[in-house]
């Protein structure tokens with residue numbers, strides 16, 4: 117990509133960020149803010165799924181399980197142990213990552229569909245445990261009264277409370293930005309390239325000295341961490357958790373967001389989550405049909421457009437833009453810059 | 454440099470490789486030839502850790518490498534290419550080389566996220582190394598091109614480049630010119646020749662006799678998993694057993 | 707002792723259903739290498755179609771089952787054609803994701819038409835029978851007998867008919883089968899029809915005993931996958947024995963250990979087995 121293209125791209129991102137920051141100033145509807153908050157949280161979950169499915173090529177269906185571990189972790193630690201929310205959130209995400217690491221060791225020895233099934237089994241087990249271990253998880257009723265994040269003391273801004281929807285919106289946005297920042301740095305690095313190498317050709321990846329198992333385990337652990345983080349914030353904002361957070365339907369929704377948005381692209385999960393939620397909300401009568409349509413669209417996307425909306429957009433840009441000129445002019449300077 | 458001792462591999466009842474021993478000395482080009490199905494690729498798979506030997510041992514600079522995984526063997530300094538051209542076709546040309554050089558770096562997750570000084574330094578080194586390799590294989594112009602736009606011959610060169618980017622002591626090339634036209638073959642020959650000039654130790658499986666005669670310092674001939682001859686190209690080409698093996702087979706390998 | 711026998715009987719009944727569903731799945735997953743994750747949803751739709759025919763069209767139970775079986779055969783063909791055939795030659799997980807799309811679609815469709823709440827097919831054979839001290843209903847016996855009959859017919863079909871032999875040939879060597887002129891597309895269609903139709907029968911005969919809901923397919927589908935992987939891909943006897951064993955384990959484990967956790971046994975077992983043998987119990991280990 118040329119330098120001007122890069123600047124253009126940066127400007128676009130800044131513009132989008134500005135819009136995202138201004139939303140609560142313009143939108144006063146608590147309902148819309150609530151939807152956006154959930155969108156951002158789900159976009160975090162979908163982005164972390166993207167690291168595994170999109171970049172490392174491992175179709176993990178355990179993700180709702182890790183989301184649930186994060187959610188229950190925060191709920192249990194804050195309501196039972198009275199732990200400060202922020203510590204609980206961090207701990208819950210760490211537990212989620214640890215569980216991911218531990219179950220990843222046996223599960224990542226399997227490949228392809230077998231891994232998909234094994235990981236789905238893990239996700240379902242988490243759901244069953246959440247529903248059945250009443251003394252610990254509150255059973256099917258779940259846990260009520262999860263506290264909101266306590267006020268944050270920021271230097272120069274005083275105490276920042278999270279009672280208002282706008283404040284919650286900013287917190288969700290911050291989490292999403294943090295996630296995207298980490299994903300961006302991962303993906304644009306030799307480490308990220310090794311993830312993609314595993315996705316592309318595991319045999320060759322091994323032959324050039326990549327410990328493919330370790331790479332997959334790292335990807336799985338990092339993805340579990342962010343899924344747990346998303347789950348923890350979700351529990352706090354919803355003020356309650358129930359086994360619903362581990363449901364495979366939630367998981368399948370994320371798969372749809374990811375694949376329609378664009379797996380293996382940074383923007384894909386965010387675009388997918390926002391676009392599909394917006395579509396479902398805007399056409400209220402469409403809500404009943406949404407799963408029907410998205411199920412069908414998922415099949416269509418797999419056939420015609422496996423890189424989703426973002427992939428299609430990029431392909432269109434390439435076709436309309438300057439296809440080969442870009443490559444021909446590439447020199448050392450560009451490669452190093 | 455690379456020493457193979459009594460290497461044996463059984464696939465069920467089939468003895469694909471049977472007590473094969475040979476040595477590749479530092480800086481020489483050793484050709485591995487033999488009819489199709491002789492077990493040449495299997496020997497490479499055994500050396501590179503893709504397959505576990507039934508018996509025998511492989512030594513690199515005197516250190517045994519038996520039982521190691523492919524990524525560990527690569528780290529020790531043995532790089533290989535595959536018979537069917539394999540590169541990361543979802544990545545750009547430069548990225549193919551950067552990822553292949555990753556085994557010589559030590560930055561981890563935290564370095565990557567924080568972009569620490571070490572990460573930056575290593576990335577610079579990797580890039581420099583990648584550009585060096587690109588220059589060597591003649592693909593500098595296409596550094597940022599996706600692999601899809603490369604020709605078949607360019608892909609073969611990139612495959613060799615990917616192996617080189619791992620910083621190997623020994624290079625194993627499995628039929629680097631298979632499926633190429635005459636003039637394209639010359640390009641790959643030239644590449645191997647300059648590798649030799651730079652002192653790289655190369656083991657190459659090759660069917661084109663002219664290249665074997667011109668390039669190889671020594672030749673090892675396999676037939677039905679056995680080593681039937683070893684020596685200079687002239688010696689081998691006069692060897693009775695070799696002539697029989699080639700005349701007896703349906704094809705001249 | 708009485709309770710024990712009752713549990714064993716329940717286990718065999720449950721296992722009968724699993725065996726038939728898993729045998730159907732092993733045909734498509736093991737033989738065509740299509741990871742049809744929507745197979746449990748074929749089962750669910752089969753139950754709903756029978757329900758619809760019995761309650762709305764006032765068909766008798768058996769005509770309804772037969773018709774449902776035909777409808778599902780057709781559905782199987784259509785799904786294969788639209789969702790799975792375009793995935794051939796791509797990584798298998800793409801077909802898996804496509805299957806997720808199919809199952810979301812089917813589940814949403816049933817929820818739209820019949821609502822999310824449960825329904826009940828009127829039990830055609832509610833009379834109780836006393837089998838050497840074991841009290842049960844005719845319907846439960848019927849589930850076991852029908853499944854046994856289906857399994858018998860399926861085996862006969864594979865072993866004795868040309869079509870069955872063809873399916874086996876494709877299973878053993880796809881390229882070879884193509885070389886000798888077997889039409890792989892046709893075999894795919896027929897296999898899908900067969901697999902969906904048997905699932906419909908299994909669902910229809912067991913449905914009058916339980917409540918049918920749009921979500922009933924997901925769990926059954928997952929268990930079928932587990933059985934197929936543990937029983938060996940494409941191994942029909944393995945799927946059948948696996949089905950019965952899982953039914954028994956669930957009934958006994960649910961009865962004696964914990965009803966809440968009965969599903970955990972199957973899922974936990976799968977993870978455990980795959981941890982030790984990543985390619986399945988009978989899968990070939992690649993180095």
Ligand SMILES: Nc1ncnc2c1ncn2[C@@H]1O[C@H](COP(=O)(O)OP(=O)(O)O)[C@@H](O)[C@H]1O
Nearest residue numbers: 464467469487488489490491492493494495496
């Ligand atoms: N993974 C394997 N499993 C079973 N047999 C194999 C395997 N790899 C190679 N073979 C067999 O071993 C023999 C040697 O093969 P190979 O080393 O590829 O020969 P070459 O490279 O000399 O043409 C052949 O008969 C081949 O069919």
Ligand SMILES: [Mg+2]
Nearest residue numbers: 493494495536
């Ligand atoms: Mg070979």
